[in-house]
Amino acid sequence: MHNLDRILNQIRDRIHEEADWGLPAQYIPELANVAPEQFAISVVTSNGQCCSAGQADRPFSIQSISKVFSLVATLGRIGEALWTRVGREPTRAAFDSIMLLETDNGRPPNPFVNAGAIVTTDALLAGREPRQALAEILGLIRTMAGRDDIYINKRVAQSEKRTAERNKALAHYLASHGNLLNDPDLTLGTYFHQCAIEMTTVQLAMSGRVLAGLDCAPPTISRTHARRTNALMMTCGHYDASGEFAFKVGLPGKSGVGGGILLIAPRRASIAIWSPGLNGYGNSQAGTRAATMLAELTGWSVF
Amino acid sequence: MHNLDRILNQIRDRIHEEADWGLPAQYIPELANVAPEQFAISVVTSNGQCCSAGQADRPFSIQSISKVFSLVATLGRIGEALWTRVGREPTRAAFDSIMLLETDNGRPPNPFVNAGAIVTTDALLAGREPRQALAEILGLIRTMAGRDDIYINKRVAQSEKRTAERNKALAHYLASHGNLLNDPDLTLGTYFHQCAIEMTTVQLAMSGRVLAGLDCAPPTISRTHARRTNALMMTCGHYDASGEFAFKVGLPGKSGVGGGILLIAPRRASIAIWSPGLNGYGNSQAGTRAATMLAELTGWSVF
């Protein structure tokens, strides 16, 4: 553990030395104003202890990392039925691409591109009030993290709502193919709010314990669902840079435009990284670099 | 003229004999219930006389033919500036395709696919109330046709509004690229209403006189704008079957899912055809056949 502390401090120091931060997401006003020179990393290992370096207590917007939690919730609710509406294949298209929907008659390639996440949230909503589905996602995250102080930032959710014409286009396109069960506005409202959940790296690392299959994890989801979620994170978790991430890091991960990355080292550790500047694929620039270093220094690659 | 009457009757008779009607548009409830075994053709020649055969006094929903009128209105209002927002090239994609928007960063290929027509209407709307833009389009059509009794069918417009998720997807996608000036809902509301204009083949043939450059036409638009509109009708007027239509008919034309076709024989005649059943490209099945016969019997092909 002393060793792990040393590794995390080393990574934090190198990230600040390299000072290659990227640019925070510009299209969400509430995120655009975040200072890019920030970094945090937290690691929970089998015995349940959590090591951190950097600003590990600063909440950030988890954005697309919420897709992992809505997937887990939806699999728990409807199981394999989800896969009639969304695929499980990586795609070279961008996270907000609409092209593949046309080719595939409104069936998104996987649950981690925006269209696929909207369908997943729609399946979870299933005729209920948005606040019920949101309570379910938030409840699941709190249980997985073993923490109660995790909230939705309403200002970020509103900020999304005003700007995200692209997601509206995706939702209406899905509806035009009959692949939304609820009113597009209700599904989108739920989706924008789930993306606006805020967590610290400590909370996020804690929430990944069950995916990593750590002994210390609360028994929220089956090992099979955890494994399958990890598999999807490996092949599709970083959009059109997923192959690159698997190649360099060798661990399942999911990024968000808020600059967070949830990283799973099965049976070894659950890791959360945050740095708000992004690279060209919409993944955290310094965060991806830190994940690469961590994999090299620990040898935790699954390969 | 006696000759033309004979030709039109011959075409009408053959169409009824062949009885190859296709299926009315299913996705607009108000259109789905129209009986397919209907046909009308009207031709106005240089001297201003109008010959017809079939149900030439039955109003039908002009749908995408309205794109010709909104293009003419918009060219009159902002001229060449329109072409910074929409292209002039045919595409092999379907009329409601969203793929090319992604490839071309939100610039529709031409003003006759849905996305291009939405941009054109948005340019015409230009911050005004929808009813003002609609009054302008309707006024233009009435002047071009020399008839006042042309109206919007509100039930059809409402029917569109409820079902057309695809057009909403297009509008929001355009907005996400900054290619809509007005609120997407206002632009779409205007667009749905312009598509719901109803005309008879007599009225529609009369309205095309100025495009054909007939002596009898009221001086509404310049010969240059007329020629360019005809050029676009030739290359893009029948969606992904435009090449085929040029090949077989050899005249500029514009089809609508209501089963109408406006056909221009420059300096010779303006023609309107209607039969509500569609072929696989969304163009009138019997109407396309009739256009082919007319071109063969009259030798009016521009080629």
Add this chain to the structure above:
Amino acid sequence: MHNLDRILNQIRDRIHEEADWGLPAQYIPELANVAPEQFAISVVTSNGQCCSAGQADRPFSIQSISKVFSLVATLGRIGEALWTRVGREPTRAAFDSIMLLETDNGRPPNPFVNAGAIVTTDALLAGREPRQALAEILGLIRTMAGRDDIYINKRVAQSEKRTAERNKALAHYLASHGNLLNDPDLTLGTYFHQCAIEMTTVQLAMSGRVLAGLDCAPPTISRTHARRTNALMMTCGHYDASGEFAFKVGLPGKSGVGGGILLIAPRRASIAIWSPGLNGYGNSQAGTRAATMLAELTGWSVF
């Protein structure tokens, strides 16, 4: 006729004044060395007289314009059967695109993109020796032009052969879908040679008389085939700039990377233009400009 002479001289003078020449095709060594500041235009009218301005007696490589002649020859030989193997629709893809072949299972969209022209030449070859098919094409061109002194430039054909990996890719791809009847190397050899035919603008304008349906034309092909060829030239003759060309010029035309354009004004004139510098679509820069001027000055637009 004096008037036409004056128009052509005016166009030539303005082209030299504007001096906006573009760059000769770089990928064919024999063409890359041609000086771009050259221009010629020839027009044959109904009475059979030919007016010219510029270097109208300088032979140039007709390249893709040969696709018009191989289409005419193939239609004469197998008629409508050609259309089972190639479509009649314009495409937004580039002239040497291979993408659409994959989407459409090896059926090229039209006979004027490279893939479509290779299929057309393959249909003409039909098991014969390449020199027999070439003799047929060359014989047809000589008859249409009423001139015997039209030849293939072997050096250009060889030059193609060495460089044109893209066309080899297209041919083998077509073969992989069973859409070539002959050995790909034989079909390509024929195709490279037909592209290397050299003509002057006078010869090219003379050869277009039958397409224009001029009284002075030798009776080589039916009016129906001529009209259909013109229709394809209108919708597909300038690749992904065909819509633009129809919009600005309003006449069927076919361009070649040698800088030539064959332009048809049905029942009025056959026109040939040459200037070796190209625009971004692979069409003659000054030639396209000259075509636009000619259409404006004569009012010959079919629209």
Add this chain to the structure above:
Amino acid sequence: MHNLDRILNQIRDRIHEEADWGLPAQYIPELANVAPEQFAISVVTSNGQCCSAGQADRPFSIQSISKVFSLVATLGRIGEALWTRVGREPTRAAFDSIMLLETDNGRPPNPFVNAGAIVTTDALLAGREPRQALAEILGLIRTMAGRDDIYINKRVAQSEKRTAERNKALAHYLASHGNLLNDPDLTLGTYFHQCAIEMTTVQLAMSGRVLAGLDCAPPTISRTHARRTNALMMTCGHYDASGEFAFKVGLPGKSGVGGGILLIAPRRASIAIWSPGLNGYGNSQAGTRAATMLAELTGWSVF
């Protein structure tokens, strides 16, 4: 070990009971005639022992599995320089797709689709004689497997050569973008021969020991190269069914149209499976099923 024997026998029995064999590859004559009702599985574990069930001594054509070996050989020869010419991302396109090459200017998405493998082999060839490159690949495989009796089936290589127009198209297309260093025919000749290597499941499982990082493996390649190769097998090893394979099996694998699958359980085992019938993605039908069972019964998923 007794336990592993029991598992393998159980899998073999269930595969024969289910009798869901698929169809052998039809486009390679030498493979089309193989009887589909065949199955073999071999597993080498850390101590170097090899357990098998089924026809584990029957050589089969490894086909695309050879891409793993040519990748390993090329990485050993030129290292990271390979990635300037080929990407590391999965794609939803089929294994022989040419579309993405057009979008990406001749840079294949990854080394396991045909285009990427041709580039990899071209990089290995590097101006040498094809037989030199082939000797290098074959030598590497023999060292990795610890067996000398592994050969190329010349009849299969010839059979490929005559039929594989699609691969010729890919090679010439790559050449048109300057992404082949050697004559396309030489590179393709090498590629066709490497695909025609024949191995038994015992030999193939032995050859994967170093990729799995087993103690018993001969020290042929670095752990870093092994891990990265495994990462590519996970994200891209089963073409457009790679996501599905990761989801269900959770192990890096590479399939070939000969019906073979090489499967790596890092630090645990190297596995080879063979059954010649294919599913719609070109992967072994029964082999994929067996891999799923093995993962379930052993719990070897990396996730």
